[in-house]
Amino acid sequence: MARKPRLEFEGAVYHVLNRGNYRSDIFRAEKTRAAFLKCLGEACATMGWRVHAWCIMSNHFHLALETPGANLVEGMQWLQVTFSVRFNRLRKERGLLFQGRYKSLVVDPAEPGALFQYIHLKPVRAGVCSVEKLAEWPWTSAAWLLNPKERAGWFGAGAALEQAGGLKDTPAGRRKYVEYLAWLAEDEPGRKALGFEKDVARLDDRLDELCPSHPG
Numbered sequence: 001m002a003r004k005p006r007l008e009f010e011g012a013v014y015h016v017l018n019r020g021n022y023r024s025d026i027f028r029a030e031k032t033r034a035a036f037l038k039c040l041g042e043a044c045a046t047m048g049w050r051v052h053a054w055c056i057m058s059n060h061f062h063l064a065l066e067t068p069g070a071n072l073v074e075g076m077q078w079l080q081v082t083f084s085v086r087f088n089r090l091r092k093e094r095g096l097l098f099q100g101r102y103k104s105l106v107v108d109p110a111e112p113g114a115l116f117q118y119i120h121l122k123p124v125r126a127g128v129c130s131v132e133k134l135a136e137w138p139w140t141s142a143a144w145l146l147n148p149k150e151r152a153g154w155f156g157a158g159a160a161l162e163q164a165g166g167l168k169d170t171p172a173g174r175r176k177y178v179e180y181l182a183w184l185a186e187d188e189p190g191r192k193a194l195g196f197e198k199d200v201a202r203l204d205d206r207l208d209e210l211c212p213s214h215p216g
Contacts, residue, residue, distance in 0.1 A: 007106055008070040013052070015115055016076065018102040019060030026097060027056050032087065033139050036061065039083040044154035047075035052159045053119040055140040057126065062119045064107070066156075076102050116160040117184055120145075124185050131182040142181070146174050 020026035027033045033056045040063075044051060048071075053064040067075070084097040107115055120142040123129050129137045135146040144150050145157040148169070157169055164180045167173040 006073050006104060008067070008072050010070050011066065011068060012070070012072070013064065013066045013107040014072060015105040015107055016063040016065060016072075016102055017060060018080070018098045018100075021096045021099050025058040026087070027061070027139075028058050030138075035086060035090075036083055039079055039086070041152050041154060042082070043075050043079040044152075046078070047071050049075060049154060050156050051141070051154055052156050053116040053141050054155075055119045055122045057122060057128075057139070062122060064115050064119055072104060076104070116163055117181065120160065121181060121185060124181075131178060131185050134178070134181070145177065 027036065036056060037054075040051070040054070043049065044065075048068050050066040050068070051063060052066065053062075055062045065072075080098055080102060087097055120134070120140055121131075123137055123140055124131055124134070134140065134142040137143055138150075141155055141157075141160075144152070144155055145160060148157075151157065161167040161169055161173055161177055164177055167176050167180075
């Protein structure tokens with residue numbers, strides 16, 4: 001059966017993810033996560049991408065990335081092949097690193113905020129850390145958003161802050177962002193009233209269609 005072509009256009013925003021082959025913990029070591037992040041930065045520099053949110057868990061990654069040029073396929077192919085080659089060379093291993101093709105969803109312009117917060121709350125939902133510790137957990141862009149000196153040039157914090165109620169990239173705005181994430185994580189009635197629960201369910205459903213039994 002022929003693969004469906006990827007939808008590419010200038011200015012598109014995508015939710016991109018993939019996981020280790022056979023759900024293996026390819027990102028178990030912090031050096032491996034750092035190496036993937038370095039490759040992502042190289043891809044962004046070459047392709048002109050802007051990343052609005054990212055998260056690297058033990059066996060998968062999530063990206064919310066914008067492509068000013070219609071080059072998602074070219075860039076993701078480079079990113080995954082380059083990282084796989086470096087990974088296998090370092091570990092003196094062979095074979096597939098990722099579970100097939102990466103998954104990509106074009107983001108509805110009406111729901112980017114849900115995606116950004118969805119990604120930033122991944123370690124919280126997985127029980128890896130609390131909202132209060134996100135600034136200290138280095139494998140999600142929430143830490144970069146909250147610590148401006150840590151940011152790479154290809155990461156944009158403004159979109160996530162704007163979608164969290166028009167917050168500014170200031171110390172006060174960043175404190176309010178933590179409060180906002182804590183509210184989303186803890187206040188179920190509030191999430192439902194805002195529509196966040198519905199947006200997250202929609203994202204999970206879409207991921208299940210593309211990646212059955214996805215790890216979140």
